[in-house]
Amino acid sequence: MSDPTTPSAKEGIARLWSGEGFARHAPEPAWSVIPRTLDIGYSDPSGDGRDGVFALRTISAAKLTAGQYWTADGPRTAAEIDAQLGCGGAG
Structure with missing residues (x-):
């Protein structure tokens, strides 16, 4: 401007x-047009990672409390996600 x-x-x-x-x-x-699905992916410094295609309607309907994150398996805390992925020596 x-x-x-x-x-x-x-x-x-x-x-x-x-x-x-x-x-x-x-x-x-x-x-x-807003797409109906969203492709989300990540990779860590080692090159390992995950990705998936998710319905925006499902994501926007998720009910999260403080400290929770949306995952394909439902709301999870950071500790639950770390344990699932084996981060930081957990799991």
């Missing part, structure tokens, strides 16, 4: 992703 046109823009206040208050800005992003 450049060439502020409003007092707030001249003070450095910008509304994210709008271009409001500036004479020149990037065009609005093109509309896109």
Whole structure:
């Protein structure tokens, strides 16, 4: 964005992703469809890893409490995930 046109823009206040208050800005992003599934993967420094394809509806419906993470097997704590994967000498 450049060439502020409003007092707030001249003070450095910008509304994210709008271009409001500036004479020149990037065009609005093109509309896109949110996919029904998400491919999630990770690898550790040794090159070992896991991946899977998950339904976004399933992920968004998960009910997590503080300290829990979503997994394909349901909510798990970090300790449960570590024990399952054999991290840190556990399991």
